Amino acid sequence: MPVPFPAADTARLHETLATLVDDGGTPGGVIVCGTADGRRRVLTAGIVAPECGDASPATDTTYDIASLTKVVATWPLVGRALDAGLLDLDAPVRDVLPPMAGETPSGDATVRQLLTHTAGLRASTRLDLYRGAEAQLHELLCREPLEGQPGRHRYVNRGYILLGLALAHIHATPLDVLAHELWTDLRMGSTRYGPVTRARDVAPTEQRVPGAPRIWGAAHDDNAALMGGIAGHAGVFSTPNDLATYALSLITAFTGKSGALDRWLRAALIPHAPIEPGLHRGLSWVLADGGRVAYHHGFTGTSLYLAPDTGRYLVICTNAVYHGPARARLAPLRALALKTVSAT
Numbered sequence: 050m051p052v053p054f055p056a057a058d059t060a061r062l063h064e065t066l067a068t069l070v071d072d073g074g075t076p077g078g079v080i081v082c083g084t085a086d087g088r089r090r091v092l093t094a095g096i097v098a099p100e101c102g103d104a105s106p107a108t109d110t111t112y113d114i115a116s117l118t119k120v121v122a123t124w125p126l127v128g129r130a131l132d133a134g135l136l137d138l139d140a141p142v143r144d145v146l147p148p149m150a151g152e153t154p155s156g157d158a159t160v161r162q163l164l165t166h167t168a169g170l171r172a173s174t175r176l177d178l179y180r181g182a183e184a185q186l187h188e189l190l191c192r193e194p195l196e197g198q199p200g201r202h203r204y205v206n207r208g209y210i211l212l213g214l215a216l217a218h219i220h221a222t223p224l225d226v227l228a229h230e231l232w233t234d235l236r237m238g239s240t241r242y243g244p245v246t247r248a249r250d251v252a253p254t255e256q257r258v259p260g261a262p263r264i265w266g267a268a269h270d271d272n273a274a275l276m277g278g279i280a281g282h283a284g285v286f287s288t289p290n291d292l293a294t295y296a297l298s299l300i301t302a303f304t305g306k307s308g309a310l311d312r313w314l315r316a317a318l319i320p321h322a323p324i325e326p327g328l329h330r331g332l333s334w335v336l337a338d339g340g341r342v343a344y345h346h347g348f349t350g351t352s353l354y355l356a357p358d359t360g361r362y363l364v365i366c367t368n369a370v371y372h373g374p375a376r377a378r379l380a381p382l383r384a385l386a387l388k389t390v391s392a393t
Contacts, residue, residue, distance in 0.1 A: 054090060080289075081293040113252070114287050146187045172197075202323065254368055254370050341358050350369030
């Protein structure tokens with residue numbers, strides 16, 4: 050039986066979210082605490098954004114989930130490709146990209162290294178520097194020299210950009226089409242790559258330049274935006290309800306101990322590289338509590354936590370980046386969420 054969330058724990062989460070809103074950390078937000086038996090507790094605070102009038106955030110509010118794209122799109126699609134025999138975790142990514150001649154130092158990185166951020170690729174991703182280049186993006190990225198020692202953890206986006214390009218190539222199908230098929234199978238009907246139409250139930254993100262229009266319905270991530278909003282590292286929009294549905298699918302597969310999704314989640318829970326004391330990187334996910342909890346964050350103010358052994362999950366959706374970079378402001382809520390979902 051799954052371990053329920055005590056009322057006192059959800060009350061603390063609600064209070065912390067409300068405090069974040071009251072202190073100007075985010076216009077509003079939604080938290081979903083759920084268990085494998087289908088029970089959900091929804092916590093909300095604030096508004097979607099001033100541009101949306103008095104609309105309150107809800108489970109059907111659409112958020113730019115930023116780097117949650119890595120675990121909601123790219124990671125499950127890689128798992129499907131592996132199960133179909135189209136990918137090998139320990140083969141160089143260049144083998145599943147269009148042919149390239151000459152040296153490709155970054156193309157030597159394996160799929161496993163890209164998933165675990167241990168390939169040694171350049172950390173700073175500036176695709177704008179490649180505007181006007183004659184070569185295709187996968188070739189430009191693969192020709193880059195390594196910046197770090199392979200095997201050591203360093204969070205980078207370009208590895209997931211390469212994985213997204215590889216997935217599209219091996220399937221001969223655009224990444225957003227592959228992702229739509231995945232999300233349809235998982236009953237995530239409100240999850241899609243942007244852009245999405247501006248509306249009261251779509252959370253705006255950041256105003257980058259004073260006087261310029263606020264980003265609203267388009268990818269907040271610059272590099273994803275340069276790729277038309279469709280990339281392996283960012284660009285997906287989703288709702289708290291869909292993210293909860295996704296988390297429940299993963300937890301249910303794990304509990305049932307059967308199927309490709311269960312095998313892929315169990316593989317992801319194996320530590321591959323230390324991040325800091327108490328945290329390791331698995332396949333895409335950050336692992337805590339000795340590998341019993343997996344989670345990931347999105348720069349815009351989103352988070353997804355899984356505790357498969359106890360049948361728990363927790364979703365956080367905010368647009369905290371509305372007020373600029375939000376990592377420090379979100380830290381107390383995220384720390385409490387991890388502590389709460391880890392409890393037994």
